[in-house]
Amino acid sequence: MRQSSPRLLAIGGREWALLGAVILASIVFSVASPYFATAGNATTIARNSTELMLAGLGMTLLLAMGSIDVSIGILMGLAAIAVAHAVLASVAPPLALLVGPVAGAALGLVTALVVVLGRVPAIVGTLGLLGVYRMGVFALLGGQWLSGLPAGLTQLLSSTLLGIPMSIFAIGLAYLAVWLALRRTPYGPHLLSIGNSEEKARLSGVPVTKVRIATFIISGALTGLAASFYVANYRNVEMAIGSTLALDAIAAVVLGGTSIMGGRCSLLGTALGVILLRILQNGLLLMGVPSLWQPVVTGALLIVVLALELPVSGMGELKARWMQR
């Protein structure tokens, strides 16, 4: 039942179902609201999906490894502050773009030190870091917004390359790079074997600690890249930045067919999950549902998807193992 071979971009039943759901949701919302099927709204959905596409890619790797990080939203906030300060200091836009991933990778390393080297269960450790990082965001912002940022980075990231918008280009590149790493290097089999059974992976010679640290750093870097796009898109950073990013990312990844017990992942599924989630959120907003209901809908969606999935056999032992991570 639990596949250990990478199911990465192969189109399976889950991906077709998601594609069908995306089309169905689009049709329903087009009928329900005259504003849904417009070019402007498509741009809005695409723009709102950018950060989640990147952060969700990192979350896919973490969940596939049998780990989790609930602090990514505020991690994006810290990286965004770094990017914003780089922009304010008139750093050249290409360099400012790089500040995000570098800051994110550094924060990912901090998470890895706590969770992997400190052997603290990921859920509790990252929840603690969430509190610490929130304090960091507050301390750095001083209770104010960073707003009215110069447009240099925005111009760079809203430009097109070979006729493709920069954000789609970057997302495609990130997914391609992760796909190649999973498919063409030992990293992929190592990651999934850790997700299946850490002990067995260790016994068969997988450098477990290294792979786990690397994955937290990769996830941090991807979330940091998301921060660069956030700053470019919105040109401000405020206190509540990223407050639902972790939930959205987990929901999209689980929707995409990646197993929360580890050992199975689907990159295409994650991308489709992100699109479906953002279409649902956008459509409900257009139908007049207040945005305060968004976390309720996302949380409910997460629970419903998991409830529909067949329980994995040997759940007891797997669960006990989860708390050791």
Add this chain to the structure above:
Amino acid sequence: MKNLLKRSGSSRVLLLLAVLWIAVILLFAALRPTMFSASTVTTVLQFSTILALVSLGQCLVILAGGAGIDLSVGGTVSLSVVLAMLAVKAGMPPALLPIGCVVCGLLLGFFNGLLVTRLKILPLIATLGTLFVYSGMALALTGGGAQSGVPTWLLPWGRGMILSMPMPFVTLVVPVFVIAAALLLYSAWGRWLFAMGFNERSARLVGIPVDRARLLVYGLSGLLAGLAGLVSLAWLGSARPNIGQNLELESLTAVMLGGVAISGGIGGVGGVIAAVILLVTLKTGLLQLNVNTVWQVGIVGALLIAVLLIERLSKRWS
């Protein structure tokens, strides 16, 4: 009572907490000597009440093992308060407000339990989902505004004192903790929880109804969150949709600090109440030094990580 506390948590943990507590008090005494007064004790106990009730629920869930964790406790507090208050506004007799609030909590807790035991969803993901569902609903149903209209006969209980101790602490927290300690130590049900947490497979093999016991534990966690909500109603005089914010972090910190093993099966309620008082003393002291609440969240988070790191390291070296 003393005997119970001693046996319900390892005495080493309690000693360590006592030392830490004295260190915290000395630190604040050095920074602000005026803090030493009877009113500070009252304040600490008053603020402890909600956290103590919620942490007890969290403690039971974690003790029962199976990767048990209840991230939704804060959302449960907020939503039960809001639902009970909205029910009163919709025509429910105000006399039923306390019962309504507690029953809401119980039902929300049972819902978590069903997700975990029947649908076999990993507890941390299930309760992460319900955390957002519950706390989101509390905000969405009220638009974020506090709901007034708590009947005035409830307020004397929430704000009153017995021997300069807050009434809710004396009449609710103390009995609830004594009952919980007695159940854990002397009842078969309590032994079941420890057995389940320590080794679930053997617990199943010896015939313990693991799923039923676990469902009940999540229900109890919800019930205690409902009671915490009731305390907030009687104390603040209004239903605040964000009253449960950060409680998942604080209750986890209290439970870990109190010596409960994250994998379940080890720990007790004595350490938890000691850890709650330590945490609240720290927070009250910071409040008196005019430290922003966001800093408090950060300090609690750092404390949680520190406790877990120390636990792991001491295990490795001992």
